Amino acid sequence: MLWIKDAHLVDPACGISGRGSLLVREGRIHKVVVGETLTAEAVLALLGCSDLAAVDQVDGTGMYLFPGLVDAHVHLREPGQEEKEEIRSGARAAVRGGFTSILVMANTQPVIDSRALVEYVRLAGERAGKARVYPVAAVTKGMAGKEITEMVDLKDGGAVAFSDDGKGIQSAETFRLALEYAKLTGCPVISHCEDDSLAGAGVMRKGEHCARLGLKGIPASAESVMVARDALLAGETGGRLHIAHVSTKESVQVIRMAKKAGVDLTAEVNPHHLLLADEDVPLTDTSYKVNPPLPSRADQEALLEGLLDGTIDMLATDHAPHTWEEKARPFAEAPFGINGLETALAAVWQELVAKGKLTPEKLVELWAVNPARRFGLTGGTLAEGSPADLVLFDPARRERVTAETRESKSHNTPFLGRELQGFPVMVWVGGKLVVKDRKVLD
Template sequence: MKILFKNANRLIETNEQEKCDVLVEGQQIVKIANEINEEADQMIDCEGKLLLPGFIDVHIHLREPGGEEKETIKTGTEAAARGGYTTVCPMPNTNPVPDNMEKVEDLFDRIEKDAVVRVLPYAAITNGLAGEELTDITTLSQTGVFGFTDDGVGIQTADMMLRAMKEAQANNMPIVAHCEDNSVVYGGVCHEGEVSKRLNLPGHHSLTESLQIARDVLLAEATGCHYHVCHISTKESVRVVRDAKKAGIHVTAEVTPHHLLLNEEAVVNDDANFKMNPPLRSKEDQNALIEGLLDGTIDFIATDHAPHTEEEKKKGFLHAPFGIVGLETAFPLLYTHFVKTNRITLKQLVDWMTIKPAEVFGLPYGTLQENAPADLTLVDLDKQLEIDKETFYSKGKNTPFHGWEVYGFPIMTVVDGEIVFKEETND
């Protein structure tokens, strides 16, 4: 099967766009040129829209198995495709947890059956995410899992994290950490600051995150393990990671769109669509995250797409679960509020959503080049819409961005040479 993409624009290193045609054969990009006139089974007129490498998100939640009322592999990957993502990595906080061969093999079977985009799942660091007994990292490393994490809970003891890192390093696998020291959480449901005081809610201190990162970078130095920090959120955490990188420690970090776009001041009432973990923090923290992304301390952007039912989110800050959805809104939100306002370049944004996560984890994706996998996202930068949660492909409608006016929407997504999403038109 040959597909010829005509009249596209591609982004070059200077942040400029140049006209190009792209020929895909099978699962591979075989030719990129100013003009291609070869015969193809299908020709797609891109009409001057921007053709990008497919987006990569190494931190999402698909909820299946066990949480299908919130999301399934099918609905979650359909949402990913609509958002321009071609590769996603779901976290293991499911029921059952993928912590042994049988459960991991079942998960791969489900992915093979229902996934619309490429899905690279994590396995758990500890059995049942309980933090008490290490999984068989050596055996699980042979199954094709993406890495190891107990996302949703922090590894509470240095001994457990040290042993996990030793095993991961021996198998050339990353440890991906949700950093949260339970001894200083104190039941916090939002950032400990002005909003927690105003709404009389228990505060979630910045130390809960930065303490574990400080511990873990030293363990990573001792073991040589690749240690990756999930959803970094505080200025202290950024400082620790920056210092660790300067010391030559193999540490990387991600930041979410919502922590870049919002801070605690966005929380004006008891609306749990603004409740996530880590929480929206101070303006100072938000600025530190943006600075850390710009100076390379933070490596890339990941959504932490975390769908929940509307019934759950109606319970308010004290009782609703943490998390918001993000796959379908990430690019237009960031393009509108950072690129169009000249705070970052389009090339920077695209790199943080494509080649940077690929480079960090050694993936062969994230580039628009000849001989690369045919993972493509066609974006209409001029398309303007109001975010409407009722139109989401995801089962989760829990977003703080409902009603926001944004520009720049993916209108087609291609995975391994197969069109998996195409914008509905009235033609």
């Protein structure tokens, strides 16, 4: 049993925002009390316990208590590329970053396109015993963009969504069929919107800064053209569509129009697209190389506006770990991807919440409530009876991001060496304490 007291509880799904206490019993949220101080006697009565020594007590003074965050876009690389990230290391990095549930993408080696591999990922996540690991299965076999996977069987094995993320499905008919077939499962199709003929061999956003660096550019239209196509197909089929890593102002406009037209569509934006722009990219640091590429400042303004007005539904890290050797290649040759699980929450808090651009309530809505709802997951709320997936967050805590203190096996983040403010200090999954004083417990 657990008593977290005097924290600022936040859960917009339940209309909760204020100082109070939360009680946990048998791995679930038992009672939430906001606006009044509980006595020890009251706590014992509520928990049905006679001995206060049997209740773990946590003083949350000066801190926030959030529902465990849900990251709807994570790459863990296992099976096949465990040198970059394992399910175990990724699940540990997740809880250290405040994420108690993660959706893991299918672009492993081999691709997660069979029930056996879906079950492997799910069971490996359970064995890791940290963040809840939910497999996202491939849309097409081998992610070749041609033959649709056995989606019903993959759903039965534990898949919560379908995506060929890492590759855009170039055939409109294949994507249309995928949306139709996925309706049998009730699961969303997550689209990596990229037109290969427009993106070509580009490595960063096409524009003035790209030209200055002498690098090949990817035009904004490479994304927005496919967002428009997929939104139209979702409207035609009645399928459930989720747009991954939105990065352009034109994409935001298309999504806004599609939602007004009644299309069953949600969308996410990554912290690095909100906080870093193409003009920030140094030629000598490939940790800034990501796909879709870092946007313009005008795009960033549209992305933030989209978050605030509900056009974009959630934040997601697109955690993409790579080895030091891969990222040490010249910019044009290094792989795309930013490692985000352990830095994303702190970076967003420091740059958006602490500066008044985003409220704590909106943050929880975007990173817990909405992704849990969209993908049908447990958690994402402080509602009584829900699993006790909890994050005690210290908004004043400052840390320098170093390779030595991280749980991820890879360190390809632009925030390496920087000091950030605002970190989870304790994390529970199903009522079990998995992070204490910023350390992941074994």
